[in-house]
Amino acid sequence: MGKGRKFYLEDIPLDEAWGRFIAAMESSGAWAGFSGEDLPIDEALGRVTAKPVWAALSSPGYHASAMDGYAVRSVDTIGATETAPKRLTIGPEGQAKYVDTGDPIPSWADAVIMIEHTQHIDEETGGESIEIQAGVAPWTAVRPMGEDMVATELVLPANHLLKPVDLGALAGCGHATVSVRRKPRVAIIPTGTELVTAEQAARNGLKSGDIIEYNSLVLAAQVREWGGAPTRYPIVIDDYERIKAVVREAADGHDLVLVNAGSSAGSEDFTASVVEELGTLLVHGVAVRPGHPVILGTVTNKNTPIIGVPGYPVSCALTGEIFVEPLISHWLGLPQREKPRLKATISRKLLSPMGEDEWVRVTVGRVGERTVAAPLSRGAGVITSLVRADGIVRIPRFSEGVEAGQDVMVELYRDPSEVNRTIVHIGSHDLCLDLLAQSLAESGRRFSSANAGSFGGLTALRRGDAHLAGSHLLDPTTGEYNISYVKQYLPGVPVVLLTFMHREQGLIVAPGNPKGIKGLADLARDDVNYINRQRGAGTRVLLDFHLDKLGIGPESVKGYRREEYTHLAVAVAVQSGAADCGLGIAAAARALNLDFIPLEKERYDLVIPRPHYESDLLRPLLDLIHGPDLRRVVAELPGYDTTHMGEVAIEL
Amino acid sequence: MGKGRKFYLEDIPLDEAWGRFIAAMESSGAWAGFSGEDLPIDEALGRVTAKPVWAALSSPGYHASAMDGYAVRSVDTIGATETAPKRLTIGPEGQAKYVDTGDPIPSWADAVIMIEHTQHIDEETGGESIEIQAGVAPWTAVRPMGEDMVATELVLPANHLLKPVDLGALAGCGHATVSVRRKPRVAIIPTGTELVTAEQAARNGLKSGDIIEYNSLVLAAQVREWGGAPTRYPIVIDDYERIKAVVREAADGHDLVLVNAGSSAGSEDFTASVVEELGTLLVHGVAVRPGHPVILGTVTNKNTPIIGVPGYPVSCALTGEIFVEPLISHWLGLPQREKPRLKATISRKLLSPMGEDEWVRVTVGRVGERTVAAPLSRGAGVITSLVRADGIVRIPRFSEGVEAGQDVMVELYRDPSEVNRTIVHIGSHDLCLDLLAQSLAESGRRFSSANAGSFGGLTALRRGDAHLAGSHLLDPTTGEYNISYVKQYLPGVPVVLLTFMHREQGLIVAPGNPKGIKGLADLARDDVNYINRQRGAGTRVLLDFHLDKLGIGPESVKGYRREEYTHLAVAVAVQSGAADCGLGIAAAARALNLDFIPLEKERYDLVIPRPHYESDLLRPLLDLIHGPDLRRVVAELPGYDTTHMGEVAIEL
8 A cells, every 4th residue: 555644535625726726836936927938930829928029120111112103202293184194204313213012212202103093104305204194192102111010119918829910010020039938847647557558559459457548648738738848757657656756856847747646545546645745735635526536736845836637537637627727827827718608408407416516528519599518428437528528517516416408508618610510419329320420520510429219319309409310219010110209209390201221130249159149039048148228229129029029028138227328338248248148230249340140120210300401501411311422331331221321211 | 024924913702713723723633631641649639630530449448447446246245234234255266356446347246346335354264355234236336348439439530620638539449640631731932022031130120121021920820820831931032033943842842832922913023924834823813902912823733722922911911811721721621710700889980992802900899788899900011900900800892881880790810708808998199008008918908909099089988989098188278188078078977087197298309309499389490391190189189289379370380281190100200201390208209219309298097987997807907007016117118207197087
């Protein structure tokens, strides 16, 4: 158990934790904004000015012609008309001098006549002149010196994030360099004996118990995106002295140290002890979820701030957003970044424990007149929930959650315009939806898909939460698919049933079928462990229908109560040995190199309410369903039949 | 006139010009999306996936404990209660095995009991066991294999802009590299004999006629920001053959060539001829403003697209936004970037020529319940108008403009949240406003200031276009400043007049006062050229008051009709020799090392309607006015007296 004394996680409210952290930094001087470094202007994009910039030169630096034409004295042009044109002699001592746009006008001139309004004359005397048919007012077509910037004037304030045009203004008023705040240096130290790098995993594969270390990748990318300079340390094994030595070294050369994992209170959680030994442990456990086991402190005699970042990937990434981003912004003198906000209707009830601020990842789509936020997996280990998230809903610690249909404020990870090009699917899971998502991305649509089963999809359509629902519900009385269910669940709603494809359902079993399973009758065997799909899934309906026909009660199927939400999850349960078989599609078995016992070919339809069917939003999806490309790639998957793809099964 | 034949600029509508460009690229293959290159994941932030990414491994790769605790068989735990606890022996062949969070559970186990719910017992037999007081259901506290990602599943589609968490997901499912679209290589060629680099200007200063080349800095930064890889070429002088040679070389090694300036139809505008000789000139002149002289074409046998970018800095930057950005986005497979939009009331009438789409730069502020867009300078040479712009209003080519008070749609350059922390000042110009802007930036407020003169400021307050107005209007009958004007212009409006400072007004003259000017009486001299301020400016009121007292009519003041909008612009007119003197503040004279003849000390107030005076938004401004820091820096400027700074002159 190393040198770690036993800790118990605290439950400190976020603002209090943050307040303690700032107070400690203020008293040590670490809260001060960062000093400047001079950079050549062409390297300064995206950096932040450390000082105000005052113009060193005026721009233009002289009275400049705004056009190609002739510089003249305006008094010489008075009285010129079409019927009584005037001639002005050309030459250094003359009345007119040719100037290109941007050229200085001679000191004797006070206006420019554009070339199109002059006629060039070769005089018989050998000289040249121009003829004009109208007079010009003083300062016509002249950009006066300093029109853009006057020397000594403020061009950019301090704390200004440099955009492309800012660089132009800096150079234009005589600067070749600019003082920008130096980048906060952030050390990222991954710890854990079980960790392997992505390179090692890709090269050697994984042993059971190996975990791919990617939190440091995410933290480093976050730090970079927010304007800091990350240092990723090599993985440190769970050894108290080694971790302490690395933390000490990192604290010397960085403005902030992030130690990833080991921040909880378990037997190999050394971070709190290390912080306590090297400095001051300010906070150990914040009342947020995910991300509870956060450590805040300062270490070494430099009082470098240190954050113990929890190991679960979602907790880790959110800890970055909650604690690291505001710190970097502050040091750079930038205002706290605010995510765009959008009011949305939450699609299902969310329970959240009192006493903790909870960050719930959601997808967001615009379905008809409603903006709908659908909660994603709340598992702290599910990084894909953050990948898929369009935003975050915060449930404050004084609330127990929100009811389905309630309005919530979503803090968006994306531009709100992306929400408007998102097609929302809720319904049955099929691997072809991934192919559809991929093809839609190429047509500029985002495809957001939630696996809620066929029944779940129809319910979502009824509530107005989705644009379409994949469904494969067998009606035992008619042998038809979907139609009777749609009539029952969406009475009076005009919908189009568009056939996506037919697909093979069957039993997924381990390679070589070691248990000799032949069909659903074997599910009643004592030595056969089944893995089921969730209630509401078409595949579950199919199973129940056949078990009923066979006279097998659910209680005699071992594992009937263990539910998975996708075909691939069923396949992985078989692959891992957690189950001997499960009902699913051929493609899922093939994907994981498992054996497959075919049972039934079923029709999989897309149920689409007519307003969405006719919308511009769904047009690319319908084009794909009717075109040859998607048909070809679907047909290449095992167990799929695309003969009827794109046919309208019925319009209701 | 070089080899350029005479061109006349066309007026091709934007969509037609763009259509020709795309059609030419489509037929040559240059319109195709870019291929991929494999990058280590830690270098892929902000890049775009070239292919869909499917999971190579499942994550977790085994059934993993979700907690620190004991792996058990759930059946062994059935029946345990507080009154009848159960003991489970620990050991490899036992009923319980200790696991840390993330450890694989043994193949015989199907659940984990968290350590806090167990009691460790040293058995008298020498073995160890745990005692539990409750049973657990199968799969409790276990993260099943593939919970996050199942091998073969779609993790990210193609054309996906990689965010920090995406990198984690890629690594987590077994990838060490990712295929991303290669960056579009964009050559940027600045041309012009008159050009000098920012480095040369900073080192050697400027001669009359020198122009600092910074368009290539802006274009390169834009290209970088949009995801491309820019190459900035050295400045090429106006020589047809040299430009041709550089363009040819650049076209060979790049996906896009930008030639800056020389795109119009003047005597040294070679770009069109070069494009025509090296390939196909598709468009020469687009009906947009600013940015009319745009060239689109393709060159060399590689059919590399080329854009002739106009030389005026604003035209140049907008040409980047209009033509370059969509091309880069398309090549990267990204949807067209959309700026956030905001409806606002335009603060003054905008006339715009029929036949051209016009992009008007505006500042945007939230004043009370109104969102107000104020047009900035429309000069194509004024890069600071883009620096200061919060957004753009497009006036379509079928419109002649918009009326003051009309609603317009602003495409924002900033996050809409920045609009809410913007303090809008319209009124009299003073150099101290720059200092105020600088200090406010440090307090997280943006200060947007338009120089409309004292009267203009009061009018803006009456319309509700600004939060405050600087004013220094002398009432000749009372000798008081501002009060009578505020009563007259804002009758019944509750306002606070807060004194900013007193300042010295006087005549700004050239160093050494070569014309021997002693006072305003000299303005009637024939050899004295005056530079005036605009109508509505307090300084103009002051001048007219004194001229009247002296019995000098405006017609006897040479230059009375030439108006500038700021003290610094008046000073620069004197510095450049365009005028002999102008009325203005001491600080402006000192800034440009000019001489100053003091005339009068005047009071400069901030006029603030009470609701704004009491708002949170203005709190930092009032704090600054009342604090010591701003007072100190203002007092250091020549001609300022801060004795009464922060005093309330009157509340109305």
